[in-house]
Amino acid sequence: MPKQVDSEQRRAHIADAVLRLAARDGLQAVSLRSVATEAGLNIGSVRHYFDGQRDLMRFAMRSTIDRVTARLERRRESLRPLSELTRDEAADQLTEFLAELLPLDAARRAEATVLVEFLVAARVDQEIADLAREAMRGTLALARRITDAMASQELLPSEAAAPEAQRLAALLDGLSFRAALQPEVTSDQECRDVLRAHLASLPR
Numbered sequence: 001m002p003k004q005v006d007s008e009q010r011r012a013h014i015a016d017a018v019l020r021l022a023a024r025d026g027l028q029a030v031s032l033r034s035v036a037t038e039a040g041l042n043i044g045s046v047r048h049y050f051d052g053q054r055d056l057m058r059f060a061m062r063s064t065i066d067r068v069t070a071r072l073e074r075r076r077e078s079l080r081p082l083s084e085l086t087r088d089e090a091a092d093q094l095t096e097f098l099a100e101l102l103p104l105d106a107a108r109r110a111e112a113t114v115l116v117e118f119l120v121a122a123r124v125d126q127e128i129a130d131l132a133r134e135a136m137r138g139t140l141a142l143a144r145r146i147t148d149a150m151a152s153q154e155l156l157p158s159e160a161a162a163p164e165a166q167r168l169a170a171l172l173d174g175l176s177f178r179a180a181l182q183p184e185v186t187s188d189q190e191c192r193d194v195l196r197a198h199l200a201s202l203p204r
Contacts, residue, residue: 019111
């Protein structure tokens, strides 16, 4: 009997191939044929799951957003309540948590590189603009939850929560883009140090 293929696993395998291609060669390199080659499949297998390049791109971007979200959720479960931490301890913990958004290893670097590619493409392509907005708003929403939590524990003035969320989101985006596009300019440790210094310097 032919081996039964799990459709979700196959789609995830293809999405991984899209991410590798886009991170290595840019979105312009993504096609049904190139993805099939990268995934070690025949092109018919890819066409079975995806209609074309746009479908592949959307699925890859959706997968990237979902992977980052799931990783953050797993990390969040192990966080200590801010009420139990000093301000310095809170800054240390939040630095490690938010570092999940930064390209500090191969997997996160590929995600960040693909995100940059998508954001640039979405500027002129309305068919993927919704996912680009979701990704950007997701970072801001996460930053706002953090600053709201800090304000609730009097680690941050309540009136500063909203503007500081915008600053934190902008810092995360900036560090991620710099480290993804020019890693020799901003090292992994510098990313962590800048993020830690920012969190430690928030107004009291």
